[in-house]
Amino acid sequence: MIDAHIHLDQYDQTGIKEMINKWSENGIAGVVAVSTNLKSSYDILKLKQEYPNFIRAAIGHHPEEPPPNTRDLYELIDLVHQERKQLAGIGEIGLPTYKKEELYTKYSEEQFIDVLETFLRVAKKENLPVSLHAVHEEAKKALISLKKLKVELAHFHWLKASASTVNEIVSSGYFVSVTPEVCYRERDQLLVKQIPLEQLLIETDGPWQHGGPFSERQTTPLLLKEITTCLANILHIRYNELLEIICHNTKQLW
């Protein structure tokens, strides 16, 4: 199984080799490692060099951070073109929700949309998928940009959105991932029933600390097995069959 969204550079790097070995020994075939800014993008590319078969690398700028300055943005775009062969996609990109109030006192929403659309154009040009942080009302806004720029390969990570927006996302052919939250949160359990099986991915967003039954446990790709078990129950499908479908989906996009 493959973790479709993880922040590998945010784990203690002194133990990363042991961690990756342990994950691999326990059935984790790989991860989609996303970046949060320019420095993080260099770090992910370095990790990709060290673990080329385990990591599918994505570089980008996280939307809950202040927008990148022009120099950093262009350096990131140059990096996408230069490192194209090392990359599986672009991310994490999108629009701010949780820090919106604070960010919009200093920056305008248009600035964030501009940055998002700049990345989307690059993704389109390089034929790369995007890992999107676009939830609630921002999911709808990101959809408008995707449609406007005719982007076909997109993954809405840890999606939370109205039923109508979710519908629009899946009918546009985009992928959606769920996290360990699907095991203990009704909102996510309802959402997952709206996603066609062939567009469903699983992720941990590690090292993000999850709650419920996972509140005492470190978030790692090892939680993917539990996510799959929960999904098999919710969707009334056999574990192995589901595993195969999700794995196929992840490889198809990433």
Ligand SMILES: [Zn+2]
């Ligand atoms: Zn993330």
